[in-house]
Amino acid sequence: MTETTRRPPRTQLAPGLEISRLVTGLWQVADQERDGRVLDHARAAQDMAAYARAGFDTFDMADHYGGAELITGRFLEAARREGGPAATVFTKWCPPPGPMTAETVRAGVQRSLDRLGVETIDLLQFHWWTFEHPNYLDAMQGLAALRQEGRIRHIGVTNFDTAHLALLVRHGIPVATNQVCFSVLDRRAAEDMSTFCLANGVKLLAYGTLAGGLLSERWLGAAPSAHDDWSKMKYQRFVEAIGGWDVLQTILAALQAVGRRHGASIANVATRWVLDQPAVAGVIVGARLTEREHRADNLRTFDVVLDDEDKALLDRAFAASRRIPGDCGDEYRRPPFLTASGDLSHHLAAIPKVYRAEPVPGRPGRTRIDSGSIWEPVCGYSRAVRVGDRILVSGTTATHGSGEVVCPGDPAGQAVYILDKIAASVAALGGSLEDVVRTRIYLRNASDWEPVSRAHGRYFGEIRPANTLVEIGNLIGDYLVEMEAEAVVTG
Ligand SMILES: NC(=O)c1ccc[n+]([C@@H]2O[C@H](COP(=O)([O-])OP(=O)(O)OC[C@H]3O[C@@H](n4cnc5c(N)ncnc54)[C@H](OP(=O)(O)O)[C@@H]3O)[C@@H](O)[C@H]2O)c1
Numbered sequence: 001m002t003e004t005t006r007r008p009p010r011t012q013l014a015p016g017l018e019i020s021r022l023v024t025g026l027w028q029v030a031d032q033e034r035d036g037r038v039l040d041h042a043r044a045a046q047d048m049a050a051y052a053r054a055g056f057d058t059f060d061m062a063d064h065y066g067g068a069e070l071i072t073g074r075f076l077e078a079a080r081r082e083g084g085p086a087a088t089v090f091t092k093w094c095p096p097p098g099p100m101t102a103e104t105v106r107a108g109v110q111r112s113l114d115r116l117g118v119e120t121i122d123l124l125q126f127h128w129w130t131f132e133h134p135n136y137l138d139a140m141q142g143l144a145a146l147r148q149e150g151r152i153r154h155i156g157v158t159n160f161d162t163a164h165l166a167l168l169v170r171h172g173i174p175v176a177t178n179q180v181c182f183s184v185l186d187r188r189a190a191e192d193m194s195t196f197c198l199a200n201g202v203k204l205l206a207y208g209t210l211a212g213g214l215l216s217e218r219w220l221g222a223a224p225s226a227h228d229d230w231s232k233m234k235y236q237r238f239v240e241a242i243g244g245w246d247v248l249q250t251i252l253a254a255l256q257a258v259g260r261r262h263g264a265s266i267a268n269v270a271t272r273w274v275l276d277q278p279a280v281a282g283v284i285v286g287a288r289l290t291e292r293e294h295r296a297d298n299l300r301t302f303d304v305v306l307d308d309e310d311k312a313l314l315d316r317a318f319a320a321s322r323r324i325p326g327d328c329g330d331e332y333r334r335p336p337f338l339t340a341s342g343d344l345s346h347h348l349a350a351i352p353k354v355y356r357a358e359p360v361p362g363r364p365g366r367t368r369i370d371s372g373s374i375w376e377p378v379c380g381y382s383r384a385v386r387v388g389d390r391i392l393v394s395g396t397t398a399t400h401g402s403g404e405v406v407c408p409g410d411p412a413g414q415a416v417y418i419l420d421k422i423a424a425s426v427a428a429l430g431g432s433l434e435d436v437v438r439t440r441i442y443l444r445n446a447s448d449w450e451p452v453s454r455a456h457g458r459y460f461g462e463i464r465p466a467n468t469l470v471e472i473g474n475l476i477g478d479y480l481v482e483m484e485a486e487a488v489v490t491g
Pocket residue numbers: 024025026027028060061158159179180206207208209210211212213214215216217231265267268284285286287288292294297298
């Protein structure tokens with residue numbers, strides 16, 4: 001087959017949704033349009049048509065990728081009018097943390113539907129900035145309702161860590177995909193995330209595969225330099241996190257050595273390595289529409305078959321690198337923020353507190369928070385209390401809103417939800433999880449100790465507060481776990 005008739009292979013992402021394994025990413029549009037720059041939308045839409053005609057007919061974008069949804073709307077409209085190539089559209093909804101009523105969710109999705117000019121979005125991926133705000137569960141339930149209505153074909157998430165992806169799945173939310181950073185530089189997604197996804201039928205969509213273009217011949221042997229496009233600025237932070245420019249060079253050299261064995265480019269080998277990861281359905285490669293395209297080279301990825309010698313060579317180079325900290329998506333939620341700006345300033349003005357601290361009348365130096373439960377005033381307790389530098393958090397269960405039990409039957413999901421609630425409680429009173437000096441865990445079933453303890457370990461691994469773990473035989477309602485915490489604010 002000639003280069004022009006070859007197309008990227010396809011895969012079934014979810015029932016009724018077949019995609020190209022090489023997805024074309026449009027975050028780059030936001031960079032091309034930044035600081036008031038103007039991208040010619042008509043030309044960009046024509047470029048999208050060229051991608052689609054060549055079989056690169058699956059596009060990834062988001063509500064905040066500049067005019068990407070509008071350009072796509074223009075391209076889709078022309079395709080309908082002129083009988084042009086069909087396309088599959090993934091977009092994302094990334095709202096600021098706050099109440100997620102059914103109307104809020106509908107309005108968020110409707111904006112994308114309008115900009116795209118479609119009745120249904122093929123894959124709507126949800127991003128959430130902090131799990132201390134529990135409203136992500138309301139948002140997911142709202143998205144599930146819109147899916148029932150036919151406005152969304154499939155629901156995905158992006159940058160969810162394994163614990164919260166599992167929580168959603170165990171809570172009964174139909175999540176088809178998780179879009180995460182996955183590359184030869186950032187291999188976190190090959191760990192627990194892949195194990196969970198493979199066991200639960202969730203597919204991974206990988207981005208950052210070419211580190212914004214740093215994983216190419218152009219940078220092999222090059223001196224480090226300042227970058228001015230958002231994508232390279234972002235992945236330069238990943239390079240620092242794995243050990244710096246010399247470590248990147250070691251990995252580039254290994255990619256080149258493997259590429260030489262197959263007559264392939266560095267980009268081909270880097271992409272092939274990610275595509276070979278068993279939980280990965282597709283790789284998203286960013287495109288600078290109207291500027292440059294790399295389709296012919298990227299198609300050659302599918303000629304490469306990595307053998308044991310190749311893998312050993314790559315593994316030796318990987319051994320020179322440090323692991324990116326935490327789990328998938330942590331780079332958006334805690335330092336080191338591995339974003340273009342190094343913080344969230346491109347995305348959010350501030351993250352509002354979940355609870356509001358109130359002074360306790362007649363008790364100077366004492367503050368408390370209420371969660372809004374009708375029982376707190378009736379029974380005479382607070383969600384948490386601060387006295388001087390001490391914060392005491394009440395026994396906390398996985399209760400969402402006014403009484404929904406999160407993850408019935410799943411102790412790990414309940415523990416994760418509880419730990420986020422404790423973190424939000426401590427934060428509202430001026431502390432952080434680092435200040436926690438004691439936790440107590442109550443279990444209904446002693447046999448649940450391990451998943452709950454592992455969840456506790458993920459939050460408190462380095463902090464190591466004193467802990468008590470007890471089986472108490474029964475907890476009120478459908479709860480399998482309850483936890484309380486005590487912190488001393490030292491900062
Ligand atoms: N969910 C999220 O939080 C998130 C975050 C980031 C990205 N994404 C998605 O992932 C997409 C990918 O973006 P990314 O920022 O991660 O960038 P990327 O795909 O790692 O890199 C894209 C850049 O690589 C270069 N490139 C592509 N093919 C090449 C080849 N064969 N040889 C040499 N260079 C090649 C191009 O650079 P030039 O154009 O300069 O030549 C292109 O702009 C985004 O558009 C977006 O859809 C999602």
